[in-house]
Amino acid sequence: MNSSVFRRKLPWVIAALVVLLCFPLFLDRFYVYLTAIILLTGLCATSLNFVLGYGGVFQFHHAVFYGVGAYGTALMITKSGLSPWLGFIVGPVAAAIVGLVIGVICIRLSKLYFGMLQISLGSLVWAIVYRWYSFTGGDDGIHGVPLPDIISSSNGSYYFTLIVTAVSMFILYRMIKSPFGSALQGIRDNPVRSEMIGVNAKLQQLLALSIAGFFGGVAGSLFVVVDNTVFPDMMFWTLSLELIIMCLLGGWLSYLGPMVGAAVIVLLRTYVSGITGYWALVLGVIMMAVIFFLPNGVLGYLDRFVKKKVRNK
Amino acid sequence: MESIFSFVSPGIFSQILVGLSRTVILFIVSSGLSLILGVLRIPNVAHGSLYMIGAFMAYTVAHLFGGGNLGFWMALVLAPLGVAALSFAAERSLFQFLYEREHLMLLLLTFAMSLVFGDLVKLVWGAEYRSVPVPQVFQGYMNLFGGLPFPIYSFFLLVMGPIIAILLWLLTNKTKIGKISRAAAVDREMVGAVGINVSWVFAIVFIIGCLLAGLGGVLVAPTVSVTLGMDHTLIIEAFLIVIMGGLGNVWGALLGALIFGLTQSLGILVWPKFGIVFPYLAVVVVLIFRPTGLLKSTW
Numbered sequence: 001m002n003s004s005v006f007r008r009k010l011p012w013v014i015a016a017l018v019v020l021l022c023f024p025l026f027l028d029r030f031y032v033y034l035t036a037i038i039l040l041t042g043l044c045a046t047s048l049n050f051v052l053g054y055g056g057v058f059q060f061h062h063a064v065f066y067g068v069g070a071y072g073t074a075l076m077i078t079k080s081g082l083s084p085w086l087g088f089i090v091g092p093v094a095a096a097i098v099g100l101v102i103g104v105i106c107i108r109l110s111k112l113y114f115g116m117l118q119i120s121l122g123s124l125v126w127a128i129v130y131r132w133y134s135f136t137g138g139d140d141g142i143h144g145v146p147l148p149d150i151i152s153s154s155n156g157s158y159y160f161t162l163i164v165t166a167v168s169m170f171i172l173y174r175m176i177k178s179p180f181g182s183a184l185q186g187i188r189d190n191p192v193r194s195e196m197i198g199v200n201a202k203l204q205q206l207l208a209l210s211i212a213g214f215f216g217g218v219a220g221s222l223f224v225v226v227d228n229t230v231f232p233d234m235m236f237w238t239l240s241l242e243l244i245i246m247c248l249l250g251g252w253l254s255y256l257g258p259m260v261g262a263a264v265i266v267l268l269r270t271y272v273s274g275i276t277g278y279w280a281l282v283l284g285v286i287m288m289a290v291i292f293f294l295p296n297g298v299l300g301y302l303d304r305f306v307k308k309k310v311r312n313k
Numbered sequence: 314m315e316s317i318f319s320f321v322s323p324g325i326f327s328q329i330l331v332g333l334s335r336t337v338i339l340f341i342v343s344s345g346l347s348l349i350l351g352v353l354r355i356p357n358v359a360h361g362s363l364y365m366i367g368a369f370m371a372y373t374v375a376h377l378f379g380g381g382n383l384g385f386w387m388a389l390v391l392a393p394l395g396v397a398a399l400s401f402a403a404e405r406s407l408f409q410f411l412y413e414r415e416h417l418m419l420l421l422l423t424f425a426m427s428l429v430f431g432d433l434v435k436l437v438w439g440a441e442y443r444s445v446p447v448p449q450v451f452q453g454y455m456n457l458f459g460g461l462p463f464p465i466y467s468f469f470l471l472v473m474g475p476i477i478a479i480l481l482w483l484l485t486n487k488t489k490i491g492k493i494s495r496a497a498a499v500d501r502e503m504v505g506a507v508g509i510n511v512s513w514v515f516a517i518v519f520i521i522g523c524l525l526a527g528l529g530g531v532l533v534a535p536t537v538s539v540t541l542g543m544d545h546t547l548i549i550e551a552f553l554i555v556i557m558g559g560l561g562n563v564w565g566a567l568l569g570a571l572i573f574g575l576t577q578s579l580g581i582l583v584w585p586k587f588g589i590v591f592p593y594l595a596v597v598v599v600l601i602f603r604p605t606g607l608l609k610s611t612w
Contacts, residue, residue: 058417120556121597245425291421
């Protein structure tokens with residue numbers, strides 16, 4: 001059943017990848033950049049949804065891992081003098097470690113308390129980055145991070161982003177479909193029963209938190225590749241809530257939901273900010289509409305719509 | 314006096330007073346947040362925006378009345394009422410339909426409202442820095458024991474804090490609406506079953522909570538530059554204070570605000586560059602040892 005679903009979807013996935021691979025051939029440089037930003041933001045939202053939607057953990061401050069990944073990569077490249085490629089490993093690993101440490105401290109608390117303590121710890125990380133001028137560049141951030149030649153061009157960075165995002169999305173998908181993913185969803189739906197049948201709930205959730213942190217960090221590293229900069233706002237709490245909105249907008253329970261949500265938000269942000277300075281107002285109104293009318297997200301709504309039609313037949 | 318305080322340097326003493334006057338602002342704002350959390354169970358992210366709107370309204374009112382003493386007192390009365398009117402509109406049009414939703418949705422909805430409020434402030438008042446003058450009565454400094462100057466306005470804040478705390482205690486313990494709201498916090502269905510209109514009780518509690526946010530904004534306005542984004546840091550601080558004190562417990566908010574304000578001001582003495590991290594560390598330490606906050610939560 002599992003593999004048959006996968007086989008049915010495979011042609012679509014390949015078709016989407018081929019289209020994305022062809023983008024730089026006929027699209028403007030700006031649109032290529034925009035697509036890359038959508039892909040990495042979508043990866044970040046998907047990694048958040050891994051713990052939020054599938055794990056049921058109130059991960060309120062996911063942007064910290066995004067930021068730590070980006071800073072880890074940028075600092076490794078600019079300060080260490082080692083191979084830049086090492087930075088792409090150090091960033092995500094640092095994010096995973098931060099995810100694990102924050103997880104260990106927060107995991108004993110329940111829902112809202114968990115989220116709030118995480119915001120507190122995340123703000124701590126943010127405050128340190130913001131104040132530590134000599135090391136992180138403070139609120140200026142780090143600009144013009146030198147990259148290896150092959151990924152420093154516009155197309156190079158796009159292909160790199162596309163490949164890494166595709167591989168990461170595939171790994172996350174396999175994890176959700178694995179026994180580990182099932183255990184995670186079981187804990188979300190009924191923690192007590194899951195514990196009774198021998199699942200170590202806290203341990204599984206901690207593992208999920210570090211994995212989510214790792215892929216959040218991957219997204220951060222990709223941002224360094226695409227934009228060449230890092231700045232402390234990447235780990236400010238408002239961005240975390242925006243990531244949650246992306247998950248909500250696309251739909252928690254569909255795997256590609258957060259990616260769709262990210263695409264919608266990034267596109268809207270780009271175009272609405274071009275027209276008016278009141279982007280936050282527009283985003284707020286959209287969010288309210290989604291919460292009131294589409295609590296399962298766009299994909300969740302379509303999914304139900306399709307199922308209803310099938311049943312009527 | 315010198316002999317009593319000889320073991321503490323004047324610097325520490327004045328820093329404690331600075332921390333305490335910060336505590337008053339934090340307490341007023343977070344007690345409103347705590348009230349709403351305790352009774353309505355709404356994690357109101359828009360609370361910080363109401364605080365900001367309070368500060369901006371204080372600017373407008375103070376300038377309408379000429380910026381003198383009268384302007385300040387009028388601002389102190391009118392701006393919180395303006396915020397309360399705004400929150401009343403928001404409660405009746407949006408929040409009252411959402412009480413049964415899960416917390417994450419409420420959090421996101423209030424975040425959406427804070428975005429809208431933030432841009433409305435930009436629309437109405439613009440993005441420039443505004444300043445509210447300190448009223449003449451409270452202008453100037455007084456000398457402390459070690460001869461250190463301390464602004465008189467901060468003393469006014471130190472007086473306001475206990476007054477608000479006592480009023481809140483009277484409200485929640487001695488008035489009918491306070492008793493009903495405490496009952497509704499424990500079991501809202503039972504309160505509804507004995508014939509009380511819970512929806513309106515919730516509306517009133519919500520308005521009182523938001524009024525406190527506006528009041529905090531007015532009181533802080535003369536000491537800072539009133540600007541966009543002043544809500545972002547404050548709302549996180551207020552949430553952490555409420556969590557640290559115990560959700561829904563107003564006295565917990567007081568205790569949390571004390572810890573937060575004092576670690577902030579004393580932390581700057583210990584390590585000037587990273588003084589900002591001490592309050593967050595305090596929250597972490599408190600929650601590690603007492604996962605549901607220092608005092609009893611109503612949840």
